[in-house]
Amino acid sequence: MARSYDLKDLERWEARIFEKVQEYGLNCYPQEFEICDHIQMLGMMTYHGMPSHYPHWSFGKSFERTKTMYDYGVQGIPYEMVINSNPCIAGLMRDNSLCLQILTMAHVYGHNDFFKNNFTFAHTQADLIVARFKSHTDRIRSYVEDPSIGQQAVEEILDAAHALSFQCQKNQAIKRRSPEEQIEKAIEKELKTEGDVSDAIKEIEQRFPTEPEENILLFIRDNNPRLNEWERDLLTIVHEEAIYFQPQMETKIINEGWACYWHREIMNSLELPTDIHMEFLVRHNQVVRPIPGDINPYNVGLALWDRIEEVELGEVRNHNADRQPKDIRDKLFEIREVDRDTSFIRRFMDLETMMKLDLFEAEVEHSDWVISKTASDEQWKAIRHLLIQSVGLGSIPVISIIDSDLNGTRGLLLRHSYEGRELEAKYAEKTLEHVYRLWGRKVVLETKLKENMARYSFDDTGLSLTAEFFDETFPPYFIP
Amino acid sequence: MGAVFRPYSPTDSMQSDRSSGDRQRHRQKLREVLKGNIADVISEQSIIGRGPDSIVKVPIRGIKEYRFVYGQNQPRVAQGSGESEAGQKVGKAEGQGTPEDGKAGNMPGEDYYETDVTLEELVEIMFEDLALPDLESKPLRAIEAEYTHKRSGTKRVGIRAQLDKKKTAKNRIKRRFLKEKMEDGVEDAATEESVAEKKRFPFNQKDFRYHRHKPDIRYESNAVVLCIMDTSGSMNVMKKYLARCFFFLLYQFVRLKYRQTELVFISHDTVAKEVNEDDFFHKGESGGTMISSGYQKALDIIQDRFDPSLWNVYAFHCSDGDNFQEDIPKTMELAKKLCENCNLFGYGEIKPTGSIAWGTPMLEKYDEFIAPNFTTICITSKADIWPKFKAFLSREREKSPSVDADALGWR
Numbered sequence: 001m002a003r004s005y006d007l008k009d010l011e012r013w014e015a016r017i018f019e020k021v022q023e024y025g026l027n028c029y030p031q032e033f034e035i036c037d038h039i040q041m042l043g044m045m046t047y048h049g050m051p052s053h054y055p056h057w058s059f060g061k062s063f064e065r066t067k068t069m070y071d072y073g074v075q076g077i078p079y080e081m082v083i084n085s086n087p088c089i090a091g092l093m094r095d096n097s098l099c100l101q102i103l104t105m106a107h108v109y110g111h112n113d114f115f116k117n118n119f120t121f122a123h124t125q126a127d128l129i130v131a132r133f134k135s136h137t138d139r140i141r142s143y144v145e146d147p148s149i150g151q152q153a154v155e156e157i158l159d160a161a162h163a164l165s166f167q168c169q170k171n172q173a174i175k176r177r178s179p180e181e182q183i184e185k186a187i188e189k190e191l192k193t194e195g196d197v198s199d200a201i202k203e204i205e206q207r208f209p210t211e212p213e214e215n216i217l218l219f220i221r222d223n224n225p226r227l228n229e230w231e232r233d234l235l236t237i238v239h240e241e242a243i244y245f246q247p248q249m250e251t252k253i254i255n256e257g258w259a260c261y262w263h264r265e266i267m268n269s270l271e272l273p274t275d276i277h278m279e280f281l282v283r284h285n286q287v288v289r290p291i292p293g294d295i296n297p298y299n300v301g302l303a304l305w306d307r308i309e310e311v312e313l314g315e316v317r318n319h320n321a322d323r324q325p326k327d328i329r330d331k332l333f334e335i336r337e338v339d340r341d342t343s344f345i346r347r348f349m350d351l352e353t354m355m356k357l358d359l360f361e362a363e364v365e366h367s368d369w370v371i372s373k374t375a376s377d378e379q380w381k382a383i384r385h386l387l388i389q390s391v392g393l394g395s396i397p398v399i400s401i402i403d404s405d406l407n408g409t410r411g412l413l414l415r416h417s418y419e420g421r422e423l424e425a426k427y428a429e430k431t432l433e434h435v436y437r438l439w440g441r442k443v444v445l446e447t448k449l450k451e452n453m454a455r456y457s458f459d460d461t462g463l464s465l466t467a468e469f470f471d472e473t474f475p476p477y478f479i480p
Numbered sequence: 481m482g483a484v485f486r487p488y489s490p491t492d493s494m495q496s497d498r499s500s501g502d503r504q505r506h507r508q509k510l511r512e513v514l515k516g517n518i519a520d521v522i523s524e525q526s527i528i529g530r531g532p533d534s535i536v537k538v539p540i541r542g543i544k545e546y547r548f549v550y551g552q553n554q555p556r557v558a559q560g561s562g563e564s565e566a567g568q569k570v571g572k573a574e575g576q577g578t579p580e581d582g583k584a585g586n587m588p589g590e591d592y593y594e595t596d597v598t599l600e601e602l603v604e605i606m607f608e609d610l611a612l613p614d615l616e617s618k619p620l621r622a623i624e625a626e627y628t629h630k631r632s633g634t635k636r637v638g639i640r641a642q643l644d645k646k647k648t649a650k651n652r653i654k655r656r657f658l659k660e661k662m663e664d665g666v667e668d669a670a671t672e673e674s675v676a677e678k679k680r681f682p683f684n685q686k687d688f689r690y691h692r693h694k695p696d697i698r699y700e701s702n703a704v705v706l707c708i709m710d711t712s713g714s715m716n717v718m719k720k721y722l723a724r725c726f727f728f729l730l731y732q733f734v735r736l737k738y739r740q741t742e743l744v745f746i747s748h749d750t751v752a753k754e755v756n757e758d759d760f761f762h763k764g765e766s767g768g769t770m771i772s773s774g775y776q777k778a779l780d781i782i783q784d785r786f787d788p789s790l791w792n793v794y795a796f797h798c799s800d801g802d803n804f805q806e807d808i809p810k811t812m813e814l815a816k817k818l819c820e821n822c823n824l825f826g827y828g829e830i831k832p833t834g835s836i837a838w839g840t841p842m843l844e845k846y847d848e849f850i851a852p853n854f855t856t857i858c859i860t861s862k863a864d865i866w867p868k869f870k871a872f873l874s875r876e877r878e879k880s881p882s883v884d885a886d887a888l889g890w891r
Contacts, residue, residue, distance in 0.1 A: 007487050018482030028482075035488035043498050058545055060506030063499040087484070094488045105483075151505075163547050292561040293571050299559070358560040362570055364553040369571040372555065374564050387557040397548045421550045430546035 005098040007035070013102045017109065020266045025329055026113040029126065030087040033105065035094050041081060042066055044091050048245065049083035050133045054140035054237070056158050079287075080104040084115040084248065086126040099272075099279040106266040110259030117337050118255070120247035123172045129244060136237045143230050157234045160434035165242035166396050167216040172243060182210035212400035212415070215239070219401050220412075220438045227438075235438070247340075250392040254344040257301020258336055260288055264302075265324055290357065293369075295387075300357060304344060307353045308335065341392040349387070351380045359383055389421075397423055399445070411442035411459075418448040425449070432458045509543055515605055603732045630696035638690025651687040703792040704742040705734050706781065706822075708774045710799035712749040713766040719830040723798035725865045726828055730796055742791075744781055748774035754781065771803045771842065775814035782821050793822040801829045801842045808845060819851040826872065827856045 014033070021028060036044070046063040047053035079100055082090040090108040092101055115121050125132070140158075143149045169176065177185065186204045190197045204210060213219045221227065221235040248255070267280050288298045310316050312328040339347065354375040361373035361383045373379040388394065403413040412435065416423060428445060435443045435458070442459035454467040558570070634644050659681075707727045709720070735741045745760035746752055749767040752774040778795055786793055795818055803811060818825050827846055846856045857868045 007485060011485060014483050014485070021482070031483035032486065033483055034486045037488065039497065046499050046502075055502050055505075057502055057505040057509055057543075059499055060502030060504065061543065061545075063503055064506065159545075162545060167548060290559040290561065293558050295557065295559055358562050358564050359557055360560055360564045360566075360570075361555055361557055363555045367572060368569045371560075371564055371566050371568045371570055374566055383557055386555060390556060395550065397550060399548055416548075421554055424549050424551040427546050427549050430544070431548050434546065 005101075009098065010035075010092075010101055010105075013098075014105055016270055017102070017106050017266055020106075020269055021109045021113075024262070024265065024324070025333070026109060026262065027117055028088065028109055028112040029085070029116050031109065031112055032087050032089050033108075034089065034091050036091045037094055038070070041091055041093050042070065044081045045078070049081050049089070049091070051089070051130055052134040052137045054133075054137045055144070056162070057155065058162065079283075080108055080111075082108045082111045083129075084121055084124055084126055084244075085129045086116075088112040088115065088126075089130075097279065099276045100283060102270075102272075102276070103263055103267060103280055103283055106263035107259045109266070110262035111255060113262070114251070114255045114258050114336055117333070118247070118251060118340075119173065119338055120250050120340050124244050124247060132240070136241070139233060140237065143234070146230075149230060154234065156437065157231050158238065160437045161217060161235050161238035163431045163434040164216045164438075165238050166246070166249075166393070167214065167399055168218070168239060168242060168246075169214045170393050170396075170398065172246065177211070179208075179210065186210050206405075208404050209401060212402055214398065214400045216399070216401060216414070216435070217242075217438075219404075220435075223404060224439055226440055246393065250340045250342075253297040253301040253304070253341045253391060254336070254339055255301070256297045257303075257305045260284075260298050260302040261305040264319055268320055269323055295391075303353055303357055304348045305332070307350070308332065308348055342388050342394070345384060345388050345391065349384050351375060351377065354380050354383065359387065361386055389419075397421070402446075406442065406444065409442060411444060412439045414443065414445045416445065416447035422449060423447050429456060429458075429463055432456055432463070506543070511605070513543060603736060628696045629693040631691050632694040633692045634689040635692045636689065638692075642691045642693075644689045644691050647689040648683065648687050651689065652681070652683050655684065655687065656681045702740050702742070702790065703734050703794065703823075704744060704786045705731050706744045706746065706778050706793065706795040707731075707760065708746045708748065708752075708778055708795065708797040709760065710749070710769055710771065710774070710797075710802075711747040712769040712802070714769070714800050714802050715830075718832050719800055722830045722832065722859050722862065722865065723828065725862070726798060726859065726869065727796065729865070729869045730794065730826075734794055742786070744778075746774055746777050746781070748777065752777035769799070769803050770807045771797070771799060772807050772810040772814050775811065775818055779814065779817055779821065788821045794824050794826075795822045796826045796828065798828045798830055799842065800831065803842055808842075811842070812845065812849060815846075815849060815854070816851065819854050822853065824853050824855070825851075826854070828868075829856065829858045831858060831860050 010033075018031075042063060045066055046059050053059070079093070079096060080090060082088065088108070088111075090104075090112075092104055096104070115126065140154065143154050144151045183204060187201055190200045190204065208223075209219065217235045217239045221232045221239075227235075264284060267277075267284070272280060288296070288302050290296055290299045306316075309324075309328060309332070312331055313325070317324070335344070335348075357375075359375055360371045361379075362369045363372045364370070373383055375383060398417040399414050400417070401412060402415045404410065406413055414432075414435070428447065432443055432445050435445075442457060444455055444457040446453065446455050448454060449467055452467055454465065456463065456465050458464075560570070564570075634647055705727075707730075709715070709723050709727075711720075715723075731741070731743060743757070745755050745757055747755050747760055748770065750770040750773060754777065774797065782788060782793055815825070815827075827842070829842065846854075855872055857872050859865060859868055
């Protein structure tokens, strides 16, 4: 049965794990473990693991939801909660068995290494993040307590900002051009064409933004002169948090796969007592098992890392008995540094792995999900393409600001870069209302419905929708 | 040794309920939502006929956090259990999207929250929503419910039992103080006796003060709700249920305004009888309809137990409007009588849409019958109950100035 253990045991095991971590050459931030109970764990999950986080009712909602799921046994509490910070902070649930604690610690070191080395995290300033979140908290609390602002007003801005928080630049590694550079580049491009370009140049100089702008919150912050200083600050805070969490969304599969790969390696090399080892096998398989009808990032991630290893070694390694040969490490470390989910899948998902994972594509047919494509010679690439589209930030539509003047009315024009997936209409309407709240003047969203152009617009009279069907423009109808 | 361990401490854990503030705010918001669709909630069967402290589980549609998201039911990739083949069904579409962790709230989906509210709270929210501030005094009758006395100042004469000892003692002290001041200058040879006399400073008739009393009358406090329901064969389960909802609201409302509220249930077909709550709502009856029998029974009960000069009587009758033709004149007559004896008498006709009406609807008959404290309503569906109830009360309010200017005066 489960062994009883105390902090000393954990420290002893951690020392052994750390020895292995160094032996394998993982490059980690200093690690801290907090022993907590399940309520604390739920609290950590609610606030994305941050020791300090600003208040907002949505976290209350999220807590209740998680707690209900936990209470009813729909969902267990994850074994680990780890944040990308320096030092790296992770929670250990005190009710877990010794085996789970050891497994979790090994797993956490995998994440820790990934956070420190993967390029998508380069901009997150892990050294300062805890202090920055604390500062956000203090600032927002001070606005809430300020009698001239108050909770209601802060909430309204936060609600709107949360709605748009992930509508920001998808790749933080790409340097943004300054407005002057954008104009210069556009004119340069125009000059290359033949004929009279003076009108086109004039147009470029008048258009703002010159290039489509994906950072909606920042654009509104910088270009709506009617926002108060505290409102701008709220937008900044929400944006900063979003781009801090963005890499974690982008690297779910590669990161979990990496951590699973290493916890398995470390656990197998620790020469665990039989009872712990048996429990480890059970737990490990629970974590990395496929979830039919869904995608388990642990399962997919680990399968891809195993495939990489297999290709490098030229054979399947028995992870239980044989230790990882040194010469493949550099290759693995390089991949963990330069890839994110999309590129990781594109580069390493092959037909064989897909068949092993039994991935399929499903479509809705008469209110049922029906498999339309399976991993086969002809179809696997299409499945891979769809998978790449839906992982990471792929679930967030690309919507950029095209114009902020709308024929002199200072209205905001947003355009959805349509690539075959329609926006959920109800959500688009409500979110547009949030944009309107922040921008304060008419806002328009261009997208496609049933392959036809559709324009949602929201102004002080409410929402209206214009759609073109078969080249015929229907008059806008008014939705009260 | 690479890591720092922070041991578990129970005190931290107590303080670690960091989401409590946000949870509270979320609850508040849910409550606002609840207020918005109170009409749905109160027409739920489960809340009717319960004690005020019982907890009601109310499902509330969650507050959504909108974002730009892709529509559901678009092709997606998933894992199978090993032998997936094209054409295989793998699940139900619509709303079954499993939210991936880490980005909860990204996928549209309907969440419902069950909130626990006590019936008391629910009623409070309900009537908060009504926002009829002057309702309180409207149908109340100025009945001397309690007659007591209240102290009010003092007087110089009275009986010993009403002596105001504190004031009396104070007066004596004042008098002595004054006397000492006056004698300060005249310090003549005092005899032993006069010193002793000086120390002894007895009460004088002038010191005595007695409590004055004023009669204190409290007005009204008792109310009785007479629920009269037609249980003839034509009243099916749905109709009964609608009636029941309405009675529930009426009872809750009256209960809120009076210290003591009695409930009387009268069910009638061709004959009326007084029944208990359970039988009233659940027992099926059959047979024809003689509305007058129910009214007669109500009048008898008022006469026996609830003298209109001492009780605020509310009578409400629910029926589907079928009555024997011969019974109508008598019914009208008794209705008039009931109006004279009640603060408020209402008639509710239950006509679920699509049901077939037999005979003459009483509603039409009642249209000709006008009394200041008589109201008719017509309920056709569940959703109808709350707005009709509101209208019922606010119609009363419009009439109120003429009815009880006098009762208002006391408030």
